Amino acid sequence: MGAGLRLAQTAKLLLGVWMAGIVVAMFLVIPPYVGLGDAGRIIVMHVPTAWVTTVAFALSAFYSARYLWKRRAADDSGAVAAAEVGFLFCALATITGALFANIVWGTFWNWDPRETSILVLLLIYAAYFALRSALDDVERRRRLSAAYNLFAAVTMPFLLFVAPRLADSTLHPNCAFIQGSTCDGVWLETKGVRIGQLGDVVLALQGLEQRGDVAVAYVEVRTPGLQNVALLEPTFELASGKPADRPEFPGQQFLLAVEAVDLANGRALLNIEAPGTGLLSNSRTFWTFMAANLGFLGLFIWLYRLRADVLVLQERLARREVVHELPA
Amino acid sequence: MTARDTELSSRDPVREAPLLAAAWAVFRKDVRSELRTRYALNAVILFAASTVVALSLGMGPLTASRNADLPIIQAGLLWIAILFAAFTGLARAFVQEEEARNAAALRLAARPAAVFLGKLLFNLALLLLLVALTTVLFVIMLRVQVGNPMMLAAILLAGSLGLVAATTLIAAIIARASVKGALFAVLSFPLLAPLLVVAIQGSAAALLGRGWEYGVGPLQVLAGYTIALVVASLFLFNSVWEP
Numbered sequence: 049m050g051a052g053l054r055l056a057q058t059a060k061l062l063l064g065v066w067m068a069g070i071v072v073a074m075f076l077v078i079p080p081y082v083g084l085g086d087a088g089r090i091i092v093m094h095v096p097t098a099w100v101t102t103v104a105f106a107l108s109a110f111y112s113a114r115y116l117w118k119r120r121a122a123d124d125s126g127a128v129a130a131a132e133v134g135f136l137f138c139a140l141a142t143i144t145g146a147l148f149a150n151i152v153w154g155t156f157w158n159w160d161p162r163e164t165s166i167l168v169l170l171l172i173y174a175a176y177f178a179l180r181s182a183l184d185d186v187e188r189r190r191r192l193s194a195a196y197n198l199f200a201a202v203t204m205p206f207l208l209f210v211a212p213r214l215a216d217s218t219l220h221p222n223c224a225f226i227q228g229s230t231c232d233g234v235w236l237e238t239k240g241v242r243i244g245q246l247g248d249v250v251l252a253l254q255g256l257e258q259r260g261d262v263a264v265a266y267v268e269v270r271t272p273g274l275q276n277v278a279l280l281e282p283t284f285e286l287a288s289g290k291p292a293d294r295p296e297f298p299g300q301q302f303l304l305a306v307e308a309v310d311l312a313n314g315r316a317l318l319n320i321e322a323p324g325t326g327l328l329s330n331s332r333t334f335w336t337f338m339a340a341n342l343g344f345l346g347l348f349i350w351l352y353r354l355r356a357d358v359l360v361l362q363e364r365l366a367r368r369e370v371v372h373e374l375p376a
Numbered sequence: 377m378t379a380r381d382t383e384l385s386s387r388d389p390v391r392e393a394p395l396l397a398a399a400w401a402v403f404r405k406d407v408r409s410e411l412r413t414r415y416a417l418n419a420v421i422l423f424a425a426s427t428v429v430a431l432s433l434g435m436g437p438l439t440a441s442r443n444a445d446l447p448i449i450q451a452g453l454l455w456i457a458i459l460f461a462a463f464t465g466l467a468r469a470f471v472q473e474e475e476a477r478n479a480a481a482l483r484l485a486a487r488p489a490a491v492f493l494g495k496l497l498f499n500l501a502l503l504l505l506l507v508a509l510t511t512v513l514f515v516i517m518l519r520v521q522v523g524n525p526m527m528l529a530a531i532l533l534a535g536s537l538g539l540v541a542a543t544t545l546i547a548a549i550i551a552r553a554s555v556k557g558a559l560f561a562v563l564s565f566p567l568l569a570p571l572l573v574v575a576i577q578g579s580a581a582a583l584l585g586r587g588w589e590y591g592v593g594p595l596q597v598l599a600g601y602t603i604a605l606v607v608a609s610l611f612l613f614n615s616v617w618e619p
Contacts, residue, residue: 168566168569175566195612198612200567202608
């Protein structure tokens with residue numbers, strides 16, 4: 049018992065040092081990312097909290113299932129503790145994400161697939177707590193909230209499947225939010241179809257010419273919220289076949305890139321790129337990021353065990369009080 | 377007394393009755409008691425009618441020439457009207473059993489799966505009535521152009537199936553809680569989010585007059601959602617329905 053306690057103490061101290069190291073590394077070790085500046089550092093906090101949220105949700109569903117199967121109070125405490133700590137991490141992930149989105153994309157909220165799923169997750173947690181507080185009988189509270197938790201877990205795959213479709217249909221530049229900017233872009237022609245749309249941005253190809261060994265596209269850009277129109281000149285390196293200059297959209301930090309050209313026919317493939325693509329290809333960023341994932345997972349396990357223990361203790365205390373009140 | 381009990385349980389008519397026949401009996405009992413009070417029927421129909429009238433009064437007929445996004449706006453409004461009317465009525469099936477203190481008798485009279493299926497059927501009948509009424513009122517009062525009526529009907533039917541599949545178990549859960557009405561909406565909404573997205577998009581495609589190739593995807597998702605939730609409900613209902 050004493051050795052186990054000492055081990056737990058050591059682990060807790062190590063975790064504290066580890067997290068402190070991550071915070072230091074976040075500001076001193078990671079290089080500022082081109083196009084994001086210091087805002088890019090937030091991924092060290094944001095992504096691990098989001099990932100721990102999903103772990104917490106899965107753990108909570110697991111304990112709920114085990115409670116319904118074995119009807120042990122400890123399993124219910126586990127489900128509640130995982131949900132509570134998961135809710136905390138979910139809120140942190142949402143807040144850090146919204147801050148990042150506002151700096152980088154110019155808006156706090158944009159209904160991109162991950163934002164949608166994390167918001168619904170927050171609502172499910174909140175509903176779970178609301179249900180627990182509305183049931184007076186202890187056994188019934190455990191049973192019904194476990195059933196709800198599992199039922200909610202069944203709908204999550206649909207949400208994950210459906211959310212990308214949701215973004216497809218909104219007028220937001222959704223492909224820019226998906227890492228690596230996997231959307232296909234639009235082919236525009238100087239002689240044929242000149243106007244196209246990327247997300248909610250309307251592009252008009254005004255001209256395309258060769259300047260030395262780069263091709264320059266003259267693109268007129270309109271965004272719905274923006275009254276003024278901007279003329280951007282993205283370039284394309286003909287020798288390497290890669291986009292060169294990627295100008296920024298006015299008011300937003302999306303980049304416009306020419307991904308392929310066909311000079312003979314006056315055609316260019318234009319695409320939107322989100323800053324943040326390729327953020328992890330830097331090895332220092334990558335290792336700090338992995339360390340942060342590990343650290344946050346450790347933090348979650350510690351908080352979760354602590355909360356579960358407190359819940360079990362509360363239960364025992366309450367039961368002993370009830371026993372004492374009974375006449376002998 | 378005990379001898380008679382054992383005699384009864386040895387025959388055990390509850391276990392012997394075929395599941396679907398028992399479910400049908402629960403459904404008929406619910407329909408009959410609903411037709412006596414008409415509580416859910418009145419509440420749901422009047423709620424749906426007032427929502428549509430309020431929308432129509434507030435906005436007047438919307439014309440496509442003024443707004444290119446009109447179909448998705450109309451589909452969204454229609455589904456919100458359906459959703460909130462459903463929140464007012466669909467919990468009734470189980471809440472009424474608890475309030476009238478019938479639940480214990482029902483537990484003795486039928487096995488849990490039969491109770492669940494009967495209530496599911498009753499809720500479906502109520503919701504289909506509500507959806508039909510709301511949609512007709514909505515189309516008439518807001519002068520909605522329906523491009524592909526058959527597809528709209530199919531999406532509305534599939535969406536209703538999914539809505540009922542998600543809310544019946546939750547109705548059984550909240551029937552035991554202390555703040556029933558508000559809790560029903562709070563617990564149901566997060567689970568209904570994927571259904572709403574798909575149903576609104578499918579309905580918008582139908583209003584726009586798109587072909588069936590735009591309807592097959594949403595219908596498949598709605599069918600998968602319904603099947604998954606009904607199966608999950610059947611697994612979980614036993615533990616929810618315990619006294």
